Amino acid sequence: MDKESFLQWFSSEIPETLFPQIAAQVLFRCENCGECCREEGYALVDEADLQEMASSQGISPSEAKTRFTDPDPEKNPGCRILKTIGPDRSCCLFDVLAKRCMIYSHRPRICRTFPMLDLDTKGEELICFYSDCLGTAKFVKMLREKRGDPEVQKDIESLTRQEERMQALQILLFVWLRRMMGKKEEAEFICSITGVSFPPEENAFQRDCLAYFLMTITTDALDGYQYEG
Template structure:
């Protein structure tokens, strides 16, 4: 996530698609829409059920006038989001992984994903001493993603707001421990 010059602020004008996600609009709606078109009201046929017209009209002003303060720093996180029970992928994610590793789609699908409930492509996981199971592409020593450039869309758009699950977890633990410096440990083996 890019930051404003003031520490911890994200330049809202820099990425209109991220801003859309921050205000609760799925990023896929804006994936192929040029910024110039987002600034104009959306055609009526796109506005049904999403309130897209109001978002498109008001988004430009929001983007130009505000910086959103990020309440987390991924470099200080042990990979909390990578430990979620299901990391859903789409076919574009599998294609991106296939290109990254020089594989065909079917080989990448079999090697990197599994069917999990309603998810036809869920990221395979591996053992982790802190969280029990974690994304197969997570470096458990450095606590970082090993495929950052080819990471799935869900990872690219996470957390979609100003705070993430780990930050919320820490705040909750610090409140319950009545200690502002407390760092909770996970022993989820």
């Protein structure tokens, strides 16, 4: 595949709504409060997740599969679901007393991409701002503070004016997501044919993500949010 055919595929197949969601996930910081580890009961994991979980516990992937997962009732190809325990159906890897994930730095990718890339639960909304997620509460607070910042407004204006820069940012966001999902080789291939370099310069990337996200989110969504954790 060359650059031109990639760009054609990229513009026709990747929905515009995905980019602000990725930008939000780049900016989001999980506080490991454990709220999303309880009463959820349906977190999909695949072979790569199992290997990561197994290595964190010093056990084999097949043992991790038996101990930590159950068959996926929806039979997604190659997937299992995290086992749940107790009356509130907590994830079996959630330490109920400490209220923390026991394998946090090795947690499955579905846990890493929650909540901004939680595509299944948003319906018509671009982003679901969960009222019981401490990370979301801090994220919203940061956005409320930054949206009036003149420097951020300048970033938004300059991004809006520069079509090529906007496209490069969208490719970079897509590459970031592919790497997050464990598709490192695919991400490198995209960089090689498009000329986008990864990892990006951290500060500039964060600023662009913030500007991009604020361009797409409505004031109502931010003003209406209230933390209830």
